[in-house]
């Protein structure tokens with residue numbers, strides 16, 4: 478006997494991973510979109526008249542985000558000017574192809590698109606960086622540079638906010654990773670729906686409570702045009718373990734993802750725990766909890782032929798680069814430095830993104846519908 482939709486009594490065609498409800502396609506779309514709308518409203522993410530950059534990688538999360546943001550903006554008259562912002566990391570055979578998807582999305586959704594590249598901002602592509610550092614630590618470079626590149630692109634566009642497609646699975650993984658690392662500073666911040674609000678450019682995650690499986694379902698049934706190949710340089714094993722662990726727990730406790738997020742949100746940190754103090758990088762002016770930001774440390778290493786300079790123990794690497802700076806033994810600013818912001822301009826740095834590098838290709842065939 479055909480299963481009935483729990484909302485409209487029509488024929489159900491899927492079982493929602495988040496609630497277990499059997500739904501028809503249209504009721505699923507409605508439930509999915511309304512939950513994102515509720516998240517946006519409850520957290521007061523936007524103000525009428527703002528310009529919002531959607532971090533668009535061409536992948537499923539940001540493609541669905543762009544589609545849903547446009548839909549909700551029209552339906553509920555948010556009054557936002559939406560723009561797609563892509564970072565070209567310079568990964569041949571991966572990002573060049575996914576950017577083609579973003580360019581098609583630009584036409585399909587009729588949104589402006591801005592692309593910034595590592596090459597123009599830093600003088601290095603990820604292909605060139607991987608040649609120097611190898612596969613093992615390349616995600617560190619990519620994550621740090623991408624976070625800053627998104628900020629820099631957003632500043633060029635003069636937007637008020639950035640939204641990214643980080644979903645509930647990403648956030649739960651980050652909570653687990655931070656618990657396992659004992660990284661209390663990041664643990665405290667990683668469940669925030671908006672980060673960087675204290676600076677000039679807040680970042681928001683409208684999919685904070687949205688399950689990745691449901692994003693894949695939504696993209697699949699809506700036949701959205703997205704790019705689903707895994708990054709060729711993404712051996713982020715640590716996140717992979719957290720992900721596998723959560724998937725295992727989910728088998729016996731389906732609410733595990735939301736439970737982990739709620740646990741992270743409810744933690745209170747002892748006042749005696751030393752938290753990083755946000756300031757600005759002495760070199761480039763971007764927000765940093767150290768005298769010299771991680772992006773500058775990594776870039777300095779690359780430009781000196783010491784690519785491992787920024788990898789490993791933070792205090793050692795910074796001491797080394799501070800010594801080099803004191804000696805006046807510092808490289809000139811890199812390409813793109815001219816448009817870097819003065820120290821008075823604050824740019825948010827989001828801890829979570831640097832940990833959010835390893836996305837596995839979703840496999841629609843394994844979904845429960």
Ligand SMILES: Nc1ncnc2c1ncn2[C@@H]1O[C@H](COP(=O)(O)OP(=O)(O)OP(=O)(O)O)[C@@H](O)[C@H]1O
Pocket residue numbers: 531532533534535536537538539540562563564565566623627640641642643647833834835836
């Ligand atoms: N190259 C990029 N350009 C612009 N935004 C990006 C880029 N890479 C990642 N982002 C933003 O950061 C979010 C999380 O990125 P992550 O690398 O974890 O990819 P993901 O979970 O596979 O997301 P997606 O499916 O959108 O690629 C993306 O949803 C997107 O909003």
